Amino acid sequence: MILSAPALAQAPAADAAAADAAAAEAEQGLGEIVVTATRSAQSIQKVPISMQALGAEKLQERQVKGLSDFAALLPSVSFEGIGPGRNTAFFRGIVPAGGAYASVGYYLDDMPITGTEVPDIHAYDLERVEALSGPQGTLYGAGSLAGTIRLITNKPKLDKFEFGYDVEANKYGKGDFGGQLESYINVPLAPTLAVRAMGYYRRDGGYIDNTPNNGTFNDGSSSTLTLGDNNPNTSYTLDNSDIAKDDYNTIREFGGRFQLLWQPTEGWDITPEITAQKQVARGYFGYDPRVGDLEVHDYDQTKNDDRWYQAALSIHGHIGDWDIVSATGYFKRRTRTLNDYTYYTVTYDGFGPGYESYLQFFDNCTGSGASQQCQMINPTQYYHADTHRNKFTQELRLSTPKDWPFDVTVGGFYQRQKNELNTSYAIRGLDTITGYTATGGGDVAGGLIGVPAMYGITYDEDGNPVFDTSDVINANGNPLGTMILGTQAVKGDAFYYVEQDQFYHDKAIFAEGHYNITPTLKLTGGIRYFWTDYKVRGFAGVAGSAAGVGCTTPLPDDERLTCVNTNPNAADGTGRYKEDGETHKVALDWQFQPDKMVYFNYSTGFRPGGFNRPLRIRSLGKIVNVAPFKSETLTNFEVGVKTTWNNIFRFNAAVYYEKWNNIQYGVVVSGAQGAGMTGNAGKAEVKGIEYDADLRLGKVTISTSGAFNDAKLKGDFCNFALNTATESISQLSSCTLGEFVEGSSPPTPQVAAANGTRLPRQPRFKGTTSIRYDTDLGDYAAYIQGAALYQTGATQDLNVESNELLGNTKGFVSFDFSGGIKKDNWSVTLFLQNAFDKRGQLTRNTFCSIDFCANSSRTFTIKPQFFGIRFGQKF
Numbered sequence: 001m002i003l004s005a006p007a008l009a010q011a012p013a014a015d016a017a018a019a020d021a022a023a024a025e026a027e028q029g030l031g032e033i034v035v036t037a038t039r040s041a042q043s044i045q046k047v048p049i050s051m052q053a054l055g056a057e058k059l060q061e062r063q064v065k066g067l068s069d070f071a072a073l074l075p076s077v078s079f080e081g082i083g084p085g086r087n088t089a090f091f092r093g094i095v096p097a098g099g100a101y102a103s104v105g106y107y108l109d110d111m112p113i114t115g116t117e118v119p120d121i122h123a124y125d126l127e128r129v130e131a132l133s134g135p136q137g138t139l140y141g142a143g144s145l146a147g148t149i150r151l152i153t154n155k156p157k158l159d160k161f162e163f164g165y166d167v168e169a170n171k172y173g174k175g176d177f178g179g180q181l182e183s184y185i186n187v188p189l190a191p192t193l194a195v196r197a198m199g200y201y202r203r204d205g206g207y208i209d210n211t212p213n214n215g216t217f218n219d220g221s222s223s224t225l226t227l228g229d230n231n232p233n234t235s236y237t238l239d240n241s242d243i244a245k246d247d248y249n250t251i252r253e254f255g256g257r258f259q260l261l262w263q264p265t266e267g268w269d270i271t272p273e274i275t276a277q278k279q280v281a282r283g284y285f286g287y288d289p290r291v292g293d294l295e296v297h298d299y300d301q302t303k304n305d306d307r308w309y310q311a312a313l314s315i316h317g318h319i320g321d322w323d324i325v326s327a328t329g330y331f332k333r334r335t336r337t338l339n340d341y342t343y344y345t346v347t348y349d350g351f352g353p354g355y356e357s358y359l360q361f362f363d364n365c366t367g368s369g370a371s372q373q374c375q376m377i378n379p380t381q382y383y384h385a386d387t388h389r390n391k392f393t394q395e396l397r398l399s400t401p402k403d404w405p406f407d408v409t410v411g412g413f414y415q416r417q418k419n420e421l422n423t424s425y426a427i428r429g430l431d432t433i434t435g436y437t438a439t440g441g442g443d444v445a446g447g448l449i450g451v452p453a454m455y456g457i458t459y460d461e462d463g464n465p466v467f468d469t470s471d472v473i474n475a476n477g478n479p480l481g482t483m484i485l486g487t488q489a490v491k492g493d494a495f496y497y498v499e500q501d502q503f504y505h506d507k508a509i510f511a512e513g514h515y516n517i518t519p520t521l522k523l524t525g526g527i528r529y530f531w532t533d534y535k536v537r538g539f540a541g542v543a544g545s546a547a548g549v550g551c552t553t554p555l556p557d558d559e560r561l562t563c564v565n566t567n568p569n570a571a572d573g574t575g576r577y578k579e580d581g582e583t584h585k586v587a588l589d590w591q592f593q594p595d596k597m598v599y600f601n602y603s604t605g606f607r608p609g610g611f612n613r614p615l616r617i618r619s620l621g622k623i624v625n626v627a628p629f630k631s632e633t634l635t636n637f638e639v640g641v642k643t644t645w646n647n648i649f650r651f652n653a654a655v656y657y658e659k660w661n662n663i664q665y666g667v668v669v670s671g672a673q674g675a676g677m678t679g680n681a682g683k684a685e686v687k688g689i690e691y692d693a694d695l696r697l698g699k700v701t702i703s704t705s706g707a708f709n710d711a712k713l714k715g716d717f718c719n720f721a722l723n724t725a726t727e728s729i730s731q732l733s734s735c736t737l738g739e740f741v742e743g744s745s746p747p748t749p750q751v752a753a754a755n756g757t758r759l760p761r762q763p764r765f766k767g768t769t770s771i772r773y774d775t776d777l778g779d780y781a782a783y784i785q786g787a788a789l790y791q792t793g794a795t796q797d798l799n800v801e802s803n804e805l806l807g808n809t810k811g812f813v814s815f816d817f818s819g820g821i822k823k824d825n826w827s828v829t830l831f832l833q834n835a836f837d838k839r840g841q842l843t844r845n846t847f848c849s850i851d852f853c854a855n856s857s858r859t860f861t862i863k864p865q866f867f868g869i870r871f872g873q874k875f
Helices: 012-026 056-061 067-072 137-144 342-350 543-548 800-806 850-856
Strands: 051-055 077-081 087-091 104-108 126-133 147-153 162-172 177-190 193-204 251-262 269-282 303-319 322-340 361-366 373-376 381-399 406-427 435-437 448-452 455-459 465-472 481-485 494-518 521-541 575-593 596-607 615-617 622-626 632-645 649-661 664-668 676-680 683-697 700-714 720-723 728-731 751-753 765-777 780-791 812-823 826-833 841-845 858-861 866-874
Touching: 051 056, 056 126, 067 077, 067 087, 077 841, 087 104, 104 137, 137 147, 137 494, 137 521, 137 575, 137 596, 342 381, 342 850, 521 543, 543 615, 543 622, 676 728, 751 800, 800 850
Parallel strands: 104 147, 448 481, 622 728
Antiparallel strands: 051 126, 077 087, 126 147, 162 177, 162 866, 177 193, 193 251, 251 269, 269 303, 303 322, 322 381, 361 373, 361 435, 373 448, 381 406, 406 494, 435 481, 455 465, 494 521, 521 575, 575 596, 596 632, 615 622, 632 649, 649 683, 664 676, 683 700, 700 765, 720 728, 765 780, 780 812, 812 826, 826 866, 841 858
């Protein structure tokens, strides 16, 4: 459904009233999802913001367990990522590919969770999921440029005991078995005190097979690496047979939530709450069609261990006739990630001669001095990271008395967040190697591989490597040796290392009000003024990057931030960015009949800019400056209707036009050794239509919703490149289609994307339709339901060249079926999702730079065929 609400936080009592009102409405004709965004139970048919919502019954019917499941049911929402806990949602084609902030707010009740790659919050004991389309900056701030997703939990109830549980067994069609156990309880402890708790355990069987590569890559070519030279005596053959496994992408998770409601006096609710979850997802959740159906070639482990908790305190009360809400939250998350990074090694191997120092590493030596002989180790890279996120949030709101001729809510917001990044692009054993081959050493005439070098290596006039006898690097080395003693490790086993502390501070004041011009014509206005600042301090780079700022490698393992290169231009090495500004909205709605409304909504949103660290350019052998990127803004114009006819037919629709300026886009600059920066790609415009309709004819309910989205670049997106004169990286001041940046290697097109290029990741059309039949079988209530999901294809990157490397996803249609019976307090449900086992493509991604790793891209699809049985009881 596309529904509407000016999304403010709600009180627990109002949430309970909303649920009861919705249940009562369901008894007659169409059921109605009621939101309490204005802290009173109100039909979202009455407020002028385009919004999609999934109620508790819909979440259970469609087997929604997390973000990827409910995103599939929301036509205006798309997402990208590589698995649970590593996905990012988008609205209406507004898909930034860079920047420090998310473009979509992600909330559990009143509390913001985090930025990109949000945790996969388990969808159980929820009242509803809300998806607010368009800029929500007035009430939600910087993280809601394009929209906001809110997960609203069931709240404690003072007047009744509740207990329930659900048990599920399931299986992926050709994959593994899984299941879950979920339970909740609500206990009134006193007339003014109640608690509610939820807990669950889930195991998902896998459906992706990591198959043996049998000596070949996914294109059938040999998996033997030449290791950066033309020497037949240096090679390494990739073999994944030790970790090959069927159904390797399993999920194990558990978690729970505890809430307490206390009403110390009439009109006051105090609700502390804590939610915690641990999820361990193994393997990729996309596959490589070049290998086979639902198959990949991984050469190292992939695993995401994601654990988090959120503590919140909500206080809702009255001071005189004024309504006051305080929402305080603390969010803590730790993710420990492993990822196969072999294809980055394969890319460097493909660069040809001159890359020995990136690929040839030695240990397990015999002999000593000039006669020492060492053996080559496995040169393939893997990724491991340990990331900590801590966020404190405080919001205070005050609303005018209800007997005033207008209502206004004013408030203040404060947020403090620290992210600690410890990320290694590593080679196993790199920290303990004896040495590595000098650049050119693999092809120097007479060179001895794995033997300590006496002389350095240079190149003659014909470009051939030769020993430079004037450059003695090790007097005890062998005159024909090519191995430089020491390690390329920066810290631990990392070849490239990122160690940073990031600090975000956000403050805002805001106001939103409504005034009834006439009994049926209402004006809504809102404004938010914000202050934001961002700081980052740490290190990113290879051993040469550390040497460039005077650090000795390897860096010590037992201490962080001993080497800082974030901003060499600052005395403390810290990169800083700050800005302030405002965002606003105006809406006008006309309730021309009690159950029919037309509205106009104008709103703006923002996403702050940020700092770019300097980058090391290999050809220059030095670090160059990168300009900061600017904040981006979104302006939304929307006209919509919300209508209900005789309580059996409901039709809502919205037509919108959005202007997106200063698009933040991540760029890998030629010559920067795969390191990236964020720039501003220019402007875009988005035109679209969203709709939903429900028809109830006796025992049959037909529901459909969809979104058409036409999102295009306005003007050419000029590329970013090194300016050798100023020794800095910046956007080209002008660009010509078909021309390349002078001196770039590999060649960089001047125009990254031409005027009219389609924005990525969002299908032009996406929709879902379901038909449900309810009946009675004797003493049993029963239902059967069929549903279809359908969407068109989508591009995958704004940069045209990168998109050609990835390729577009294709459109698809898939079908789900379910049925169940219910009697007294128990129910049984059978379900079959993706009944015909279609490979509905959602996104196509790489784990490293598209330029480097497009040949190992993975296609992420809807679930393959998935079926199971669910039994539940409620007391």
